[in-house]
Amino acid sequence: MNKPTEETTNSETTVAAKTQSPEQNGRRDFMKQTGAILGAAGIMSMVPMGTRAVAWAGGSDAPELKEVKIGFIPLTDCASVVIASTMKFDEKYGIKIIPSKEASWASVRDKVVNGELHAAHVLYGLVYGVHLGIGGPKKDMAVLMSINNNGQGITLSDQLKDKGATTGDKLKKLIETDKRDYTFAQTFPTGTHAMWLYYWLASYGIDPLKDVKNITVPPPQMVANMRVGNMDGFCVGEPWNNRAIADKIGFTAATTQDIWKDHPEKVLGTTAEFAHMYPNTARAMIMAMLEASKYIDVMANRRGVAEIIADKSYINCPVDIINQRMEGQYEDGLGRKWSDPNYMKFYNDGAVNFPYLSDGMWFLTQHKRWGLLKEDPDYLGVAKKINQIDLYKQAASQVKVPIPKDVLRTSKLIDGTVWDGKDPKKYAASFKVRA
């Protein structure tokens, strides 16, 4: 074999590649501890869950892994991963989080699936897509917690503004009267932004698969692509919608909190295998991330958080562009300014972080709606398998984070439909515009 060239398009990943593989590291630790873990698990499985939560807190809860590599994509909502590490909340729970900047969601997926990353800041829908094998590898997945609500947006190009298409209704009219190819971008076929974009377009009677052309572009490349005229609109997480306004190439036609107030967005995702093999490590990650979430949600801390995540090694974007919308200060690029009470939330007394089964199922209903799933899956069964409610509850109770009573929640979306998670099959089939 030749010497490694280490030539990649992304210098951060080259550095990461040189360090020891966490997989090898983890394996060695695992070999050392297998006996102890299996022994403990064998006995613990006979103890009821409530007692168990207390028992592992009694001293048998040392994380199996000392270091965890968590992947992220440069977006405002990667903050909890970064803050958990830079503010050393991780050390409090006996782990060291190594944030790893990734170039694409496909790469996040592949690396989580093959164990090169232990976990990742990842699109809710992507985790469900991998679990069901939509368009790629199929692997049993796990959602440890939800990272944030709100704070994504739909940007339309200034060319559309010049044609008068400043709202969904006007966009619909333009597409009908001024016939040409309209191109819209999102960030991953099964991801959240694809679903917000499709939902928004469809709520104005625009069929996202037939009336417009659909492409996928990674978040940090979104603005540059719109600048060269590759697209008429996109849906992406902040700070990239605000960046489009600052760069004078587009405007915010809708925030995702307009589409669904307090919608689920990124999750801390891993494989089912990891969650089962390293439950203590998983709990430690959840606890560290919950502390970070609490910290970020204190408004007075947000400026400081924005300064940290603005760095080249994280989002690589000017602080102000990140900070404005993080603090709820919105302007749409059309002259309207407002204080948005539904800005990006990371904690909200724990309401953000609980992995509601209804949130997970919602993405399945949309995958079905748009033909990514050909048949109705066992909605509840899949969500129960993926969302690690028990692990989350154990971790949350340790750090005194309130836990909601119900695993389902009820929300009303932009088109007036109500989603309560009770009849996903009927809900998925109820939309007028669908594949």
Add this chain to the structure above:
Amino acid sequence: MARLLLPFIINRERKLKRILIIDDVRDRAAWLKASLELAEFDVVGILAWEQVDERSIQAAAADVIIVDANAPGRDTLEQISLMSTTLEKPVVVLSARNDQQSIQEAMRAGVSAYVAHTIQSEDLSGIIHVAAARFLEHKRLRDELKEAKSQLVERKLVDRAKGILMADHGYSEPEAYKRMRDMAMSKGKRLAEIAEAIIFAKELSA
């Protein structure tokens, strides 16, 4: 041993001769192209990521696409191949990491192929061979799953129809089944179609 077998593999794999490289790193793409041509593959094109769209991929008419694991544009390719059923092609993902373990794990996980940049040109042909085989295996498994699902649906139909015949005509189970099978044979229909007809008739009279 592997070297001796290689020309044989290449000759047998004529179907997978045409390779498209998508890479923004020009000299790497050139190196790959040279390696591939040495191994008697046709490199039908080198695309930069900004050139990638459904049309350019379609136009290249490649059998295998090779991309860099760390390229941001990979998500673009994901969407194109998911949305277009005609573009189902093996994608060889090249990574800077070259330890065997991560490659093996990626392959097991079902990524079409996931191999190091530092491979020698002889290995590359083998890798494409492997990538393609891997891809076909994935497709076969998916097809089998589809098949299994439709068989399950058919069996349920047959069971329901059998139940109707037993309840309405007092046939025993083997008798009901035999009647359906005989009718299927004499009409040249599939058993499931006969079962469906019985169920429809029952629903009509109910």
